[in-house]
Amino acid sequence: MSTEFKFIGKKTPRKDAEAKVTGALKYTYDLEIPGMLIGRIVRSPYAFADIRRIDVSEAMRMGAVVITPSDIPQKPYNPRLVSISEVTFKDTYILTYKPRYLGEPIAAVAASSEELAQKASESIKIEFERVYKPILDPLEAMKPESPRIHEKIMKGDKWIEVNNNIAARLDYDEGDVDRGFEEADVVIERTFKTGKRYHMQLEPKAVLVIPEPSGKLTIYTTTQTIHNTRILISQLFDIPESRINVVRVPIGGSFGSSIQTNYLVPIAVALALKAKKPVKIAYTREEDMLDHSNFVFHFKIKIGARRNGVFTAAEFTNILDVGAHQVQPYPLLGTSLGWFVSMYKWKNIRYRGIAVYTNKVPGCALRGYGAPEVQWAVETLVDEIAEKLGIDPVDLRLNNYVGRGEIFWGQGPTVRSVIRSDGVPELLLKGREIIRWNERGNPREKKGRFRRGIGVGRGFHTSGAGGPISGEVIDYTGCILKLNEDGTLDYITALQDHGGGTLDAHVKIIAEELGIPPELVNIATASTETTPYDVCTHASRGTYVGGECARRAAQIVKQRILEVALRIIDRAVNPEALRISYDEGLKQAIVYVEGTDIKLTLAEIARISWQRNWGTIGAFVSYRATSAPPSFTVYYVEVEVDTWTGIVRPVRVVAGADVGTPINPDMVEGQLHGGFAMAWGMAFTENTVYDPVTGEIMGRGLITDYKIPTAADVPIPEEFTIIIAKTYEPTGPFGAKGLGEAAMNPAVAAILNAVYNAIGIRFYELPVTPDKVIEALEERGELEW
Amino acid sequence: MKVKFTLNGRLVELDVDPRETLINTLRLRLRVKSVKRGCERGECGACTVLVNGNPVTSCILLTIQVNGAEITTVEGLVKDVLFERLAKNFIDSGAVQCGFCTPGVILTAYAGIKQGKIRGSEDVKEYVSNLCRCTGYVKIIEAIAKTVREVLSSEH
Numbered sequence: 001m002s003t004e005f006k007f008i009g010k011k012t013p014r015k016d017a018e019a020k021v022t023g024a025l026k027y028t029y030d031l032e033i034p035g036m037l038i039g040r041i042v043r044s045p046y047a048f049a050d051i052r053r054i055d056v057s058e059a060m061r062m063g064a065v066v067i068t069p070s071d072i073p074q075k076p077y078n079p080r081l082v083s084i085s086e087v088t089f090k091d092t093y094i095l096t097y098k099p100r101y102l103g104e105p106i107a108a109v110a111a112s113s114e115e116l117a118q119k120a121s122e123s124i125k126i127e128f129e130r131v132y133k134p135i136l137d138p139l140e141a142m143k144p145e146s147p148r149i150h151e152k153i154m155k156g157d158k159w160i161e162v163n164n165n166i167a168a169r170l171d172y173d174e175g176d177v178d179r180g181f182e183e184a185d186v187v188i189e190r191t192f193k194t195g196k197r198y199h200m201q202l203e204p205k206a207v208l209v210i211p212e213p214s215g216k217l218t219i220y221t222t223t224q225t226i227h228n229t230r231i232l233i234s235q236l237f238d239i240p241e242s243r244i245n246v247v248r249v250p251i252g253g254s255f256g257s258s259i260q261t262n263y264l265v266p267i268a269v270a271l272a273l274k275a276k277k278p279v280k281i282a283y284t285r286e287e288d289m290l291d292h293s294n295f296v297f298h299f300k301i302k303i304g305a306r307r308n309g310v311f312t313a314a315e316f317t318n319i320l321d322v323g324a325h326q327v328q329p330y331p332l333l334g335t336s337l338g339w340f341v342s343m344y345k346w347k348n349i350r351y352r353g354i355a356v357y358t359n360k361v362p363g364c365a366l367r368g369y370g371a372p373e374v375q376w377a378v379e380t381l382v383d384e385i386a387e388k389l390g391i392d393p394v395d396l397r398l399n400n401y402v403g404r405g406e407i408f409w410g411q412g413p414t415v416r417s418v419i420r421s422d423g424v425p426e427l428l429l430k431g432r433e434i435i436r437w438n439e440r441g442n443p444r445e446k447k448g449r450f451r452r453g454i455g456v457g458r459g460f461h462t463s464g465a466g467g468p469i470s471g472e473v474i475d476y477t478g479c480i481l482k483l484n485e486d487g488t489l490d491y492i493t494a495l496q497d498h499g500g501g502t503l504d505a506h507v508k509i510i511a512e513e514l515g516i517p518p519e520l521v522n523i524a525t526a527s528t529e530t531t532p533y534d535v536c537t538h539a540s541r542g543t544y545v546g547g548e549c550a551r552r553a554a555q556i557v558k559q560r561i562l563e564v565a566l567r568i569i570d571r572a573v574n575p576e577a578l579r580i581s582y583d584e585g586l587k588q589a590i591v592y593v594e595g596t597d598i599k600l601t602l603a604e605i606a607r608i609s610w611q612r613n614w615g616t617i618g619a620f621v622s623y624r625a626t627s628a629p630p631s632f633t634v635y636y637v638e639v640e641v642d643t644w645t646g647i648v649r650p651v652r653v654v655a656g657a658d659v660g661t662p663i664n665p666d667m668v669e670g671q672l673h674g675g676f677a678m679a680w681g682m683a684f685t686e687n688t689v690y691d692p693v694t695g696e697i698m699g700r701g702l703i704t705d706y707k708i709p710t711a712a713d714v715p716i717p718e719e720f721t722i723i724i725a726k727t728y729e730p731t732g733p734f735g736a737k738g739l740g741e742a743a744m745n746p747a748v749a750a751i752l753n754a755v756y757n758a759i760g761i762r763f764y765e766l767p768v769t770p771d772k773v774i775e776a777l778e779e780r781g782e783l784e785w
Numbered sequence: 786m787k788v789k790f791t792l793n794g795r796l797v798e799l800d801v802d803p804r805e806t807l808i809n810t811l812r813l814r815l816r817v818k819s820v821k822r823g824c825e826r827g828e829c830g831a832c833t834v835l836v837n838g839n840p841v842t843s844c845i846l847l848t849i850q851v852n853g854a855e856i857t858t859v860e861g862l863v864k865d866v867l868f869e870r871l872a873k874n875f876i877d878s879g880a881v882q883c884g885f886c887t888p889g890v891i892l893t894a895y896a897g898i899k900q901g902k903i904r905g906s907e908d909v910k911e912y913v914s915n916l917c918r919c920t921g922y923v924k925i926i927e928a929i930a931k932t933v934r935e936v937l938s939s940e941h
Contacts, residue, residue, distance in 0.1 A: 678921065711909060714910075
């Protein structure tokens with residue numbers, strides 16, 4: 001397909017690359033404004049307590065501006081706006097007298113320097129009424145005798161009672177599960193548990209709030225969604241949206257950590273409103289780890305299959321440890337189910353999803369929103385069933401996966417659409433050959449200190465949360481595209497680029513539609529007051545949803561260009577008589593009439609239109625996708641296990657992606673490389689461990705104790721093969737789908753299936769640290785020295 | 786305390802608190818914003834600068850410790866041939882994503898190549914310990930290894 005494109009599918013340098021390599025690009029933390037104060041947050045030293053009194057007198061004497069819960073609107077909120085109001089659960093307060101995790105904000109100060117602010121924050125004395133024993137295990141939390149972490153929370157605009165610390169529930173039944181298991185020849189049931197991972201985006205969260213002379217508030221912050229940030233601040237402080245402007249600032253990675261409005265934003269707003277001065281807050285790395293980490297998943301999964309390799313039933317219990325507050329675990333109960341049912345044709349399904357409060361850092365989305373966890377568990381079980389049945393694991397997958405023509409509902413029961421593009425067979429079969437699957441051997445025959453194994457994992461992610469009907473999830477975007485007086489264009493969107501090159505993809509889509517080189521399209525600075533609403537850069541929707549919106553805007557602009565050209569040419573019968581295309585020699589678009597010498601460049605058209613007072617050619621588009629197609633990914637991984645140390649090393653990786661048309665092929669590769677590295681961390685190292693007595697993160701949030709992969713942990717480029725499937729998604733811009741999350745989702749399963757193939761041991765609790773490997777080998781009594 | 790050093794070839798004389806870290810001197814006093822604050826524990830490498838040509842994390846170095854030293858940040862390398870090569874290869878290879886780690890990674894690679902410690906992909910894995918969460922390092926390794934090949938072939 002790609003051969004017919006002028007720009008799409010070709011490598012082009014990203015527009016911000018120069019500013020990034022020279023260090024000139026400014027992130028939120030780099031911003032400063034004369035007269036700004038620096039804010040610091042006073043946090044709870046206890047994981048679960050009641051506060052009697054907060055003494056701020058010393059801080060006031062030092063000249064600091066101080067806020068405590070009494071200065072703050074005491075209305076509960078949910079920092080992430082994505083579900084419709086009726087199913088949004090609200091339990092968080094900007095500052096609280098009842099901290100529910102160690103590190104929860106209690107008070108805040110602002111002063112003229114960071115040093116003074118720190119001193120003032122340390123001078124604040126908190127007197128505690130009662131300190132409770134923290135509840136860290138969700139199974140413990142659900143017991144009737146456990147104290148209640150929350151008593152009343154809001155669901156939409158109604159107060160609801162919380163019982164047994166259950167934050168939200170979602171059940172689903174389809175078919176007759178019990179009969180399905182009776183009909184099965186093989187039934188396997190396993191429990192799985194994941195680590196509480198931290199995003200470890202390179203840029204710690206920051207915010208700068210400026211009260212303008214006009215009375216408006218300008219906010220710069222690390223966010224994936226400027227519009228939802230504005231709506232939330234508007235709701236919390238009762239300020240009209242038109243009096244708040246949130247500006248899009250480059251962000252140093254995110255991976256879901258700013259899918260919600262980070263806690264420091266409303267705190268900085270409250271400080272700025274009280275001080276009537278600009279206030280900046282920037283987290284230290286340790287504070288950043290107290291702001292966000294992932295949910296912990298406790299799965300119990302049972303699968304039944306017939307001897308011929310056809311599934312008969314599946315039962316899935318999902319106990320979600322959400323931490324102390326809800327950052328939208330309810331939709332996660334839906335997506336967990338959605339990822340599960342969209343993996344294979346189970347036929348009969350029973351799902352019980354329970355989100356449970358504990359006294360830990362509130363869990364939020366982390367790349368995949370449950371998909372890496374669900375796909376790890378499912379792909380482990382599918383491997384086990386294949387082995388029991390004596391069927392090749394790749395064939396079992398090919399015969400049972402949910403593919404073209406079937407219903408995909410990754411984003412939960414209310415977001416369903418039909419699968420129209422499907423590269424799974426191509427990826428599974430090509431990958432099998434490249435990795436030399438048939439030579440992988442039997443773990444029982446492998447001996448010696450270093451043992452190698454090959455594993456496969458198959459999965460997907462959605463592209464956005466659109467659909468033919470409006471469900472419980474909000475998903476639409478918007479953009480403005482205008483032709484300037486010299487033939488260049490300004491592209492204006494609220495959509496954030498986390499670093500994956502999303503906006504560069506949009507530019508190429510616009511360029512392709514109009515036949516102009518990408519250099520002529522400017523990515524304009526953007527803020528909430530200059531852009532139509534966009535929900536968020538999440539759910540791998542940037543290219544698929546935002547890109548299609550950009551294409552539609554370009555299509556409108558193209559039509560107007562042809563109308564103006566018609567007026568200039570004056571001899572053509574109607575706009576359809578005109579053609580627009582890229583002229584390689586002129587390096588710009590030309591409008592012409594076929595078979596004649598009539599020819600106008602876009603620059604000429606723009607200039608004439610301006611000189612003759614015909615007005616601006618432009619488009620304003622608000623767009624909701626009517627589909628949320630899955631981007632399929634397949635990983636084949638070869639690992640080497642050192643049976644003396646328990647350390648695992650990647651040997652070779654074959655990563656396959658069905659992204660439809662790849663807009664930026666180098667960025668597609670980059671997503672897969674990054675996805676694999678993140679999966680490696682999830683598999684082997686990443687977890688925030690809590691002290692069972694105090695409820696504090698062990699290692700105090702220092703990243704010296706939170707190991708993410710380094711360059712030493714990944715394969716060299718020559719050992720990392722990428723396959724891009726030849727597919728075309730009819731609902732996407734020029735056939736494109738998303739990738740950001742699919743790039744990671746099934747990789748953990750492939751890695752751990754490879755470990756199994758090396759040493760014959762399966763692990764059901766992440767991360768698989770070296771001590772667990774050694775312990776398992778010892779238990780089997782076959783450690784060889 | 787009085788301290789004197791050169792920053793990107795220009796002499797700097799300052800009176801600093803002996804407890805002040807180099808990253809704060811660079812970012813807050815001298816407005817060098819390419820030096821990023823990522824962890825303040827010498828772990829992530831986002832604040833890497835070259836001290837007499839060696840890559841050092843400026844968050845765990847006191848400013849008074851660099852008295853008399855030559856400090857280089859990417860701002861000081863914009864016209865340097867090796868830096869230009871590295872920058873071009875980072876851009877062409879797609880080794881730049883969010884960009885927050887990029888200046889630090891490039892400085893580390895610059896020193897490694899200059900000192901002859903990076904001669905191929907495997908050396909990059911050994912030498913460049915800066916953290917990056919976006920790229921999975923593969924394209925970073927590719928860009929640096931490509932630069933090394935160019936440097937070696939231009940020497941012949």
